[in-house]
Every structure is written in structure tokens, then in C-alpha cells.
Amino acid sequence: MRPAFSVIFLTTLIGVGQGLFLALVAGQFYWVIGATDIPEAQDFYAIGSLLALVFMGGGLISSFFHLAHPERAWRAATQWRTSWLSREVIALPAVMGLLVLYGGLHWLDWRPVLMTFGNMKNLDLTMATGYLGAALVVALFICTGMIYACMKFIQEWASPLTVLNFALMGSSSGFVMATAYAGFMESPLEDFFAGGAMFLTIAALVGRIASIVRNKNIKYLSSLQSAVGLHHRNLRQLTRGFTASSFNLKEFFHPGSPALLPILTMAYMVSAFVLPIALMAFAWGTGSISAFALAFAVQYAGLLVERWVFFAEASHPQNLYYQKVA
Amino acid sequence: MSDPIAKQLALVIDLNVCVGCHACVTSCKEWNTSGWAGSMPDRNPYDADPSGVFFNRVQTYEAGTYPNTETIHFPKSCLHCEDPPCVPVCPTGASYKRIEDGIVLVDYDKCIGCKYCSWACPYGAREFDEESGVMKKCTLCVDRIYDESIEPERRKPACVLACPAGARLFGDIIDPDSEVSVAIREEGGYQLMPEWGTKASNHYLPRRKTRQVIHADELIRADNPLKKEGPLPKAKVGAPSLDDVTSW
Numbered sequence: 001m002r003p004a005f006s007v008i009f010l011t012t013l014i015g016v017g018q019g020l021f022l023a024l025v026a027g028q029f030y031w032v033i034g035a036t037d038i039p040e041a042q043d044f045y046a047i048g049s050l051l052a053l054v055f056m057g058g059g060l061i062s063s064f065f066h067l068a069h070p071e072r073a074w075r076a077a078t079q080w081r082t083s084w085l086s087r088e089v090i091a092l093p094a095v096m097g098l099l100v101l102y103g104g105l106h107w108l109d110w111r112p113v114l115m116t117f118g119n120m121k122n123l124d125l126t127m128a129t130g131y132l133g134a135a136l137v138v139a140l141f142i143c144t145g146m147i148y149a150c151m152k153f154i155q156e157w158a159s160p161l162t163v164l165n166f167a168l169m170g171s172s173s174g175f176v177m178a179t180a181y182a183g184f185m186e187s188p189l190e191d192f193f194a195g196g197a198m199f200l201t202i203a204a205l206v207g208r209i210a211s212i213v214r215n216k217n218i219k220y221l222s223s224l225q226s227a228v229g230l231h232h233r234n235l236r237q238l239t240r241g242f243t244a245s246s247f248n249l250k251e252f253f254h255p256g257s258p259a260l261l262p263i264l265t266m267a268y269m270v271s272a273f274v275l276p277i278a279l280m281a282f283a284w285g286t287g288s289i290s291a292f293a294l295a296f297a298v299q300y301a302g303l304l305v306e307r308w309v310f311f312a313e314a315s316h317p318q319n320l321y322y323q324k325v326a
Numbered sequence: 327m328s329d330p331i332a333k334q335l336a337l338v339i340d341l342n343v344c345v346g347c348h349a350c351v352t353s354c355k356e357w358n359t360s361g362w363a364g365s366m367p368d369r370n371p372y373d374a375d376p377s378g379v380f381f382n383r384v385q386t387y388e389a390g391t392y393p394n395t396e397t398i399h400f401p402k403s404c405l406h407c408e409d410p411p412c413v414p415v416c417p418t419g420a421s422y423k424r425i426e427d428g429i430v431l432v433d434y435d436k437c438i439g440c441k442y443c444s445w446a447c448p449y450g451a452r453e454f455d456e457e458s459g460v461m462k463k464c465t466l467c468v469d470r471i472y473d474e475s476i477e478p479e480r481r482k483p484a485c486v487l488a489c490p491a492g493a494r495l496f497g498d499i500i501d502p503d504s505e506v507s508v509a510i511r512e513e514g515g516y517q518l519m520p521e522w523g524t525k526a527s528n529h530y531l532p533r534r535k536t537r538q539v540i541h542a543d544e545l546i547r548a549d550n551p552l553k554k555e556g557p558l559p560k561a562k563v564g565a566p567s568l569d570d571v572t573s574w
């Protein structure tokens with residue numbers, strides 16, 4: 001498939017935003033249960049939510065560049081019964097709305113107690129909004145992943161690993177961002193976020209390796225024989241039927257050479273996972289905030305490459321019909 | 327999509343007959359670019375890197391090893407699948423399948439040009455129109471098959487009418503007595519990529535070989551007791567005959 005930059009930026013940016021939202025909610029939970037006794041400033045969550053909102057908004061804007069008729073984009077929310085893309089179109093603004101609510105409630109410090117548990121801990125409105133937001137973040141990860149995973153004949157994508165990896169990579173980048181942010185704000189949650197970022201980045205690395213291994217061993221169900229319906233062992237295309245170019249030749253093939261894919265795969269393995277893990281280990285040891293920020297920048301660049309490869313390595317069965325130039 | 331529909335219009339393409347002349351390709355473009363489904367723009371038609379929108383393409387394949395090869399001309403357009411994967415994925419509802427006749431269409435006024443449906447078609451049957459920013463595809467000439475200003479026998483897709491070899495049949499594949507159903511049943515009609523469960527409505531009739539077995543004794547005339555080839559002896563004038571023409 002041809003990687004579209006609008007979609008690459010959309011999926012990576014909202015990934016960061018979602019991960020950051022998850023991190024804030026997890027951080028608040030960690031703080032509420034009393035894991036740290038240093039008081040937490042309310043504007044930490046408010047500004048953090050704003051930051052997450054900026055990432056999500058960036059993704060949203062980028063998604064409009066993918067549409068030929070952005071003025072009709074509202075129609076894309078109508079088919080949620082059948083279309084994962086439509087569901088994503090609903091879930092994305094919903095997460096953004098909850099971010100506004102979550103950040104806003106923290107900013108106003110409006111936190112009426114909704115219920116009190118047996119251990120005398122309270123569930124207040126901000127925490128409850130956070131839980132709802134986290135649930136929606138997970139739903140959005142599922143929608144985004146399923147857009148690709150539901151294409152059963154694009155066999156590289158048709159796997160639960162696709163959904164899992166979207167969630168893990170997004171969460172990882174969000175937690176790395178959260179760590180840098182917490183360091184900058186001198187929040188006591190920095191160590192908690194750093195631990196989460198470390199864990200999620202390693203988990204994302206494992207998930208991505210699993211999908212690479214899986215995709216190496218794919219048995220393609222379609223062949224030229226099933227495409228044409230002529231079950232001869234020695235069948236080949238003489239002409240695709242036209243000499244000019246067409247949508248079919250552009251949309252379903254990536255512009256790079258085949259040799260580029262393994263190089264880029266190595267590049268993002270290092271940049272999206274290994275290097276950030278090393279940088280974070282260094283930063284954790286030395287308490288360097290700029291090393292966390294650098295880890296985020298390096299990882300984000302790596303995730304852009306990862307997304308490019310994710311599209312490029314997906315082979316569409318229609319390509320069977322377009323093997324011969326001329 | 328799982329509700330059974332009463333009627334499913336489709337093409338049946340006879341690969342044994344198709345000569346690969348591309349008459350269906352050009353007639354399709356001619357009819358549709360100026361019709362309901364148009365336009366089908368060409369970009370840079372006289373320049374470097376030309377490209378254009380087509381609903382129908384004819385490709386050519388070869389099977390076997392020289393000299394025992396076979397050339398197969400293979401027209402390909404939207405198959406109007408009975409379970410079309412391209413329809414449920416459309417976020418706007420622009421892509422839809424008509425219940426009255428099973429034709430899969432795009433509503434150009436709703437399409438946002440996200441191209442997701444084209445990803446969901448395993449056959450590459452949809453082509454994006456950059457000029458108008460919407461997805462396009464074969465409509466089975468929905469704007470002519472019901473047009474009452476056209477004489478009834480010509481209310482068929484342009485490609486079917488154009489095919490000089492008669493390789494394209496058009497009809498309702500749910501009606502068991504239609505020309506297309508009979509052809510599918512009796513000539514071994516098959517679907518493309520059945521592995522994806524799309525239940526493609528368009529069917530293809532396979533290449534067929536017509537062979538005659540001639541036994542050695544059939545090479546010699548059985549009614550020739552002298553085993554000599556040559557003009558038959560003429561009967562005498564006035565000799566009895568069966569019908570005044572034939573002689574013994």
C-alpha cells in the first residue's frame with residue numbers, strides 16, 4: 001500500500017495524545033491511592049490535558065488532508081454500525097471532548113466527591129472523568145487498529161497484533177511524553193511515568209517484533225491463479241491492459257524500492273524502541289529532563305518511519321492484476 | 327448485506343470467446359464519461375505520465391510453456407459482489423448496494439474521497455477520480471439499462487453491446503432461467519478470488535477445448551469394398567436407382 005503522510009501523522013499524533021491522556025489518568029490514580037504523599041498541583045493535569053489535546057488536534061487536522069471533500073467530513077460519522085473508520089471518526093472527537101472536560105475540571109479544581117469507598121478513599125469527579133476518558137482512549141485505539149485489521153485480505157494487517165501494536169506504540173509514546181512533561185513540571189509522578197514508559201516501550205518492541213515474525217510467515221491465500229481463475233501452474237501476465245498509469249498502480253504500491261523496507265525496519269527498530277529505551281535508562285539514572293525530551297523526539301521520528309513501513313509492507317491482492325508494465 | 331436480494335444483475339464473461347479487442351473498454355469509457363457516472367477524466371493525456379479513470383480493463387495472460395501456450399484475454403470490472411466488502415467499510419454511506427437489483431454504486435454527493443472502499447475491494451475494481459475527488463466504479467450502466475427511451479433489446483451495459491465477439495452476457499443471476507444463470511450452470515461459470523467470500527456476481531466462463539476423436543478406420547470409406555479411392559463407377563444409364571440421383 002502507498003503510505004499517505006496524512007494518515008501517518010494522524011495515527012502517530014493521536015497515539016501520543018491518547019497515551020498522554022492515559023498517563024495522566026494513571027498518574028492521578030497512582031496519586032489518589034496515596035502512593036506518593038507530595039501534594040499534586042491541579043494545573044499539572046490541566047496543562048497536561050492541553051498538551052494531549054494539541055497532539056490530538058494535530059492528528060485531527062492532518063486527517064483532513066486525507067480527504068478530497070473535507071467539507072463533507074461530518075458524513076463520516078454516520079455509518080458507525082458497520083464501519084470502523086466511522087467509529088474512529090466518532091471516538092476521536094469524543095476523546096478530545098473528554099480531555100477538555102478532564103483538563104477543565106482540574107483547572108477549575110471542581111472535584112465533588114461522587115462516592116467514598118470502604119477504605120475512606122474518594123472517587124471525585126475529575127477521577128471519574130479520567131476513567132471515562134481512559135475507556136474512550138482504549139476504544140479509539142481499537143477503532144484505529146481495526147480500520148486496518150478488519151481488511152481480511154490485506155493479510156499483513158489482518159491480525160489482533162495490529163490493534164495491539166497501535167495501542168502499545170501510542171501508549172508508549174504518550175508515556176515518554178508524560179515523563180518529559182512531568183520532569184519539566186517537577187512533578188513527583190516523574191518516576192511513575194518513567195517506569196510506565198519503559199515498560200510500554202519494551203512491550204511495544206515485543207509486539208512489533210511479533211508482527212514482523214508473523215508477517216514473514218504469511219501464506220497468502222490469493223494467487224494469480226485464483227485472481228484469474230485459471231489454475232495452471234505456469235500462468236503469467238502479458239499485459240495489464242494499458243500503458244499509462246492509473247489509480248491501481250499508485251494507491252496499492254509503495255514508492256520505495258524493495259530493498260528500502262528492511263533498512264527502514266532496522267531504522268525504526270532502533271529509533272522508535274531501542275534508542276528511547278537507552279535514553280530513558282540514562283535519563284532515569286541521571287535525572288536529566290532533556291534526555292527524556294530527546295527520547296520522545298527520537299521515538300516520534302521512529303514511529304513515523306514505523307507507520308510508513310506498516311503501510312508499505314502491506315500487500316494488496318489487487319496487485320496480482322498489475323504485475324506487468326504495459 | 328446478508329439479506330437475500332430478489333434480483334442480482336451481473337455480467338458473465340466468456341473467456342473462451344473474448345478476443346482481447348478492448349471494444350468494451352472504449353465503449354464503457356465513451357458511455358460513462360458523458361453519462362450519469364461521469365466524468366472519467368484523463369490526467370496529462372498527451373504528456374509524460376498520463377493516467378486515467380476506467381471502469382473496465384482488459385488484461386492478457388499466458389499459460390503454459392512455449393510452444394504449448396494459451397493466451398487468455400481477461401476483462402475486469404467491478405463484480406457487483408453479493409457480499410461486497412467495499413460497502414460496509416464506507417464511513418459516509420456513499421457506497422451502497424441496491425436491494426432492487428444488486429448493483430453496487432457510489433453516491434458522488436456523499437463521498438468524501440477517503441479511498442477506504444478501494445482498499446476493501448480485493449479486485450482493484452474502484453478507481454479514484456482526482457478531478458472530482460470521489461470514488462468511481464462500474465455502474466453496470468445503471469443509466470441505460472432502465473432507460474425507456476432506448477429500444478428494449480439495447481437496454482444493456484455499453485460493454486455488452488459493444489463486444490463484437492459476444493463474449494459478454496448480462497442478466498439476473500438469481501433467476502435460474504436467465505441466460506446468465508444457464509451459462510454459469512452449464513458452462514462452468516466461476517467467480518474470482520472465491521477465498522474472500524465476496525460472492526462476486528460477475529462470473530467468468532472458462533476456456534474450453536473442443537476435441538474430436540477420429541479412429542483410424544474412419545479415415546477410410548467404409549462403403550468402399552474395393553478399398554480403392556477415386557470417383558465412383560458411373561451407373562449405366564437406365565440402371566435402377568433409389569431416387570434417380572444416387573447410384574449404388
Ligand code: SF4
Pocket residue numbers: 403404405406407410411412413430446447448449450451452463524
Ligand atoms: S468487485 Fe470490488 S468494488 Fe465491486 S462490489 Fe466487489 S468488492 Fe465492491
Ligand code: SF4
Pocket residue numbers: 415416417418419420421432436437438439440441442443444460461
Ligand atoms: S472514498 Fe467515498 S465511497 Fe469510498 S469509502 Fe470513502 S466515502 Fe465511501
